[in-house]
Amino acid sequence: MYDLAEELIQKEKAYVCHCNESETKLQRGGEDGLTPRYRCEHAKQDVDTNLKKFRDMRDGEYAPQTAWLRMKQDIENPNPQMWDIAAYRIPKNQHPHLRTGTKWRVYPTYDFAHCLCDSFEGITHSLCTTEFVLSRESYEWLNQLLVEFQPMQREYGRLKLDGTVMSKRDLRRLVEEKVVRGWDDPRLYTLKGIRRRGVPPAALLAFIYELGVTTALTSINIKRFEQTIRRYLEKTVPRLMLVLDPVRVVIEDAEEQDLDIPFLSKAPKMGSHIIRLTKSIYIDRSDFREVDSKDYFRLAPGKIVGLLHMPYAIKATSFTKDEATGAVTEIKAVFDKDGKKPKTFIQWVPEGSPKAEVRIHTALFKSDRPKSVPGGFINDINPDSETIWPNAVIEAGFYEVRRRAPWPEAEGEKTRECGPESIRFQGMRVAYFACDSDSTDDKIVLNRIVALKEDPGKSS
Ligand SMILES: *[C@@H]1O[C@H](CO)[C@@H](O)[C@H](O)[C@H]1NC(C)=O
Numbered sequence: 001m002y003d004l005a006e007e008l009i010q011k012e013k014a015y016v017c018h019c020n021e022s023e024t025k026l027q028r029g030g031e032d033g034l035t036p037r038y039r040c041e042h043a044k045q046d047v048d049t050n051l052k053k054f055r056d057m058r059d060g061e062y063a064p065q066t067a068w069l070r071m072k073q074d075i076e077n078p079n080p081q082m083w084d085i086a087a088y089r090i091p092k093n094q095h096p097h098l099r100t101g102t103k104w105r106v107y108p109t110y111d112f113a114h115c116l117c118d119s120f121e122g123i124t125h126s127l128c129t130t131e132f133v134l135s136r137e138s139y140e141w142l143n144q145l146l147v148e149f150q151p152m153q154r155e156y157g158r159l160k161l162d163g164t165v166m167s168k169r170d171l172r173r174l175v176e177e178k179v180v181r182g183w184d185d186p187r188l189y190t191l192k193g194i195r196r197r198g199v200p201p202a203a204l205l206a207f208i209y210e211l212g213v214t215t216a217l218t219s220i221n222i223k224r225f226e227q228t229i230r231r232y233l234e235k236t237v238p239r240l241m242l243v244l245d246p247v248r249v250v251i252e253d254a255e256e257q258d259l260d261i262p263f264l265s266k267a268p269k270m271g272s273h274i275i276r277l278t279k280s281i282y283i284d285r286s287d288f289r290e291v292d293s294k295d296y297f298r299l300a301p302g303k304i305v306g307l308l309h310m311p312y313a314i315k316a317t318s319f320t321k322d323e324a325t326g327a328v329t330e331i332k333a334v335f336d337k338d339g340k341k342p343k344t345f346i347q348w349v350p351e352g353s354p355k356a357e358v359r360i361h362t363a364l365f366k367s368d369r370p371k372s373v374p375g376g377f378i379n380d381i382n383p384d385s386e387t388i389w390p391n392a393v394i395e396a397g398f399y400e401v402r403r404r405a406p407w408p409e410a411e412g413e414k415t416r417e418c419g420p421e422s423i424r425f426q427g428m429r430v431a432y433f434a435c436d437s438d439s440t441d442d443k444i445v446l447n448r449i450v451a452l453k454e455d456p457g458k459s460s
Helices: 002-010 021-027 047-058 110-120 135-146 168-176 191-197 201-211 222-234 397-404 409-415
Strands: 014-017 068-071 086-089 125-129 152-156 159-161 218-220 246-251 257-262 272-277 280-284 304-307 313-321 328-336 355-361 386-394 424-427 431-435 444-451
Touching: 002 014, 002 047, 002 068, 002 086, 002 135, 014 047, 047 068, 068 135, 086 110, 110 125, 110 135, 135 152, 191 444, 201 222, 218 222, 222 424, 222 431, 222 444, 246 313, 246 386, 272 397, 386 444, 397 424
Parallel strands: 125 152, 159 218, 246 328, 355 444
Antiparallel strands: 014 068, 068 086, 246 280, 257 272, 304 313, 313 328, 355 386, 424 431, 431 444
């Protein structure tokens, strides 16, 4: 790059200037940019003078900021990137360089180095955000003067998601202040975070295809992101039953039998798995009420509810409670073999099924614009963005889902996914889940990828 800078001087397209900041501003039209633009006297120096001065800059003959190499561009051009911008400077802080130590006192600017390095490296398309649109002209101007291979700079609009922060500086603060579990926390919209959360690569691509590439600054609601993922998972991952907060139900007239359950009834190719029906099963605590009411359609004493995949509905006959905590500990029930089809079916798992820790994440911030909150985004943290269900149970079909991962199966061949996050399934009536990287051979830890519906918590 240094040699190319000398070459630029030889071509009479660069000069060493000694003007300070305020003089330079005047040359460029003054504070409001309305006065006529002009060049300083240094622009008239001949090649030999410029070469000598540039070498003196290099050799430490000038104090920092008393001399700089300027490109000789086109002061009449309406584009400020063409107003004789800097090519080389003597930085104020002469910290030793990571690789070259104190060898160099002069350093190329971004505008000088970027386009040349792209060319050296054979970059065909240099993609950047729209704030560099004006730089395209100086980028091409310099490359055309100095190098053979001409990369193309092209600009696109930045993609932002509402309700989160995306800048590295903000993310780092969340990580360093331990607001989150790390750079790959499932609540962050880093690629690592999105991956750990279990979002399949193809769903992420589908989201980007849907938006298209535009030069406008795009701000997307997270709901739209989640909708795309949900649509993708609906048809591609197996379904299992999972109970977040289990309470035991003893079906007194149940006889042990094996039920053959498809992984996804709409996709028979996915195969099926066996659930061993036992007398004792678990349902979710939220699916039982001690006192019935008319607008309630799940389990209560004397009330009938359907169990997914089960040939008969059950009717609760009695229940017991823990004296100390008041929590229901067990429900007794019988099959309802002659009744009509129940209004609601709930999920269940047999006693003895594998246990799991389930982490349900919601938005990390309370508002849609965390950065606009007084005191900054750190004052907008949602204290309830992570709920842990430590005693969840999941049907044993999970082991086959784990063994056969990645899901979707066909995508796996293309993407070669192999991490725990590629073990995905729908927990029926609950959410889509993926294994977390904290899982071990003995412990299943799950993350919620997305809820089943946009507005969760509303189930009859
Ligand atoms: C810049 O240079 C001009 C001309 O030498 C001088 O009048 C002015 O005080 C300088 N400004 C600063 C900020 O050094």
